[in-house]
Amino acid sequence: MTPRTYLDHNATTPLRPEARAAMLAAMDLVGNPSSVHAEGRAAKALIERSRETLAEALGATRSDIVFTSGATEAAALALAGRDLHAAEVEHEAVLAWATPDLPTDPDGRVTAADPATATLQLANSETGVLQDLPPGLAVSDITQGLGRVPYAHDWSGAGMAILSAHKFGGPKGAGALVLPRGHHLDARLKGGGQEMGRRAGTENVVAVAGLAAAARAALRDLADGVWERVAQLRDILEAALEAEDPDTILVGRRSRRLPNTSLILTPGWKGETQVMAMDLRGFAVSAGSACSSGKVRTSRVIRAMGFDDGLSGCALRVSLGPDTTEEEVLRFADAFLPARRKQRSRAA
CATH class of the missing domain: 3.40.640.10 (Type I PLP-dependent aspartate aminotransferase-like (Major domain))
Structure with a gap:
């Protein structure tokens, strides 16, 4: 399993x-x-x-x-x-x-x-x-x-x-x-x-x-500084994703952010499809806010920041917790990046 x-x-x-x-x-x-x-x-x-x-x-x-x-x-x-x-x-x-x-x-x-x-x-x-x-x-x-x-x-x-x-x-x-x-x-x-x-x-x-x-x-x-460690894990994850996929957009990165949150835009790959793909690989992540009775829809938040509807629908949110480990973050990257490559090859 x-x-x-x-x-x-x-x-x-x-x-x-x-x-x-x-x-x-x-x-x-x-x-x-x-x-x-x-x-x-x-x-x-x-x-x-x-x-x-x-x-x-x-x-x-x-x-x-x-x-x-x-x-x-x-x-x-x-x-x-x-x-x-x-x-x-x-x-x-x-x-x-x-x-x-x-x-x-x-x-x-x-x-x-x-x-x-x-x-x-x-x-x-x-x-x-x-x-x-x-x-x-x-x-x-x-x-x-x-x-x-x-x-x-x-x-x-x-x-x-x-x-x-x-x-x-x-x-x-x-x-x-x-x-x-x-x-x-x-x-x-x-x-x-x-x-x-x-x-x-x-x-x-x-x-x-x-x-x-x-x-x-x-x-x-x-x-006790727990969230400083979490912020380091977030940065490790983002660096791993950016290193392989230069098209990756990290929303809000130029602003102060929560130490645990990465909102990733991957052009051409729908957020709900990403969520399902990662769920099958054993990771619980989200396409955005979870307070819409299970609905998946284009992010109003991302649109408000000036992104078009196409990109706004390509969001994946990864939010870490106090007990998240570096091994888990790297395993996520190791699962996400091949899935992204597969999606890009299909779209080509």
Whole structure:
């Protein structure tokens, strides 16, 4: 059987052992966090400890954290009812609420002339391009950057921040919205008044525990230099691909990028075909964002950077993780390059 190598960490990351352990322990708590008896208080105490852990990891205050079902809900809570502007490179969960009229340059950088009326991502999920968050920014989607690049909410420049646990080793279906200190927020989900009246519904105690444990572990890895090693592996991969195929385009390479992300354009070779070819060879990679219900389509992000539809459909995203090895990266190159040669010979 062909061994499997997972290189799609921007879609979702494997659950961290620390998150798994925290979630298993939380499963033993039977109480509803809104109940006043001992069992309920124990569940509530775990949520509040998790809130404190996440706040410390983010450089925020405990009362600024609102737990949600993920970044999509956090985006709706932050953006709905506000007249905010965004660029086409933002995630669909943001563009559902914002006007996509901010300019993007060929290197993937976005200009927000009036940050107070803008939402701007910290890092792009497809290209890995990092943005400089301007002071006074209304909202930032920090989902892809958290735990991979330095971030502290109190100096980021962002008023609100959106995040999702499964991008840094936590469980799927858990996220948070970080608010400016002392900010009042009207709930969109109304009911029992949980989350300090900002998001009704019984809290997912197990997922919240996993989110907080994963955030703490992710920040530890960042401080220990894990992602510097990952960046070296990314550079090894890109050098190997470029050395054999000079037509290869590495999107966003002239900009600061996430240390783990390579978006590769191979002219004449459709992205979905590349994904299938590499899947058969034992590698999990992507043609772009994984948040479109399994759909494969021309990348809106790449088009926004000025590439034509033909090239935009020829993208392959390789996103490494903390446990990715040099041997795995070189095996990927050894599998990808012959497949590329075969494709070129057929097209000739």
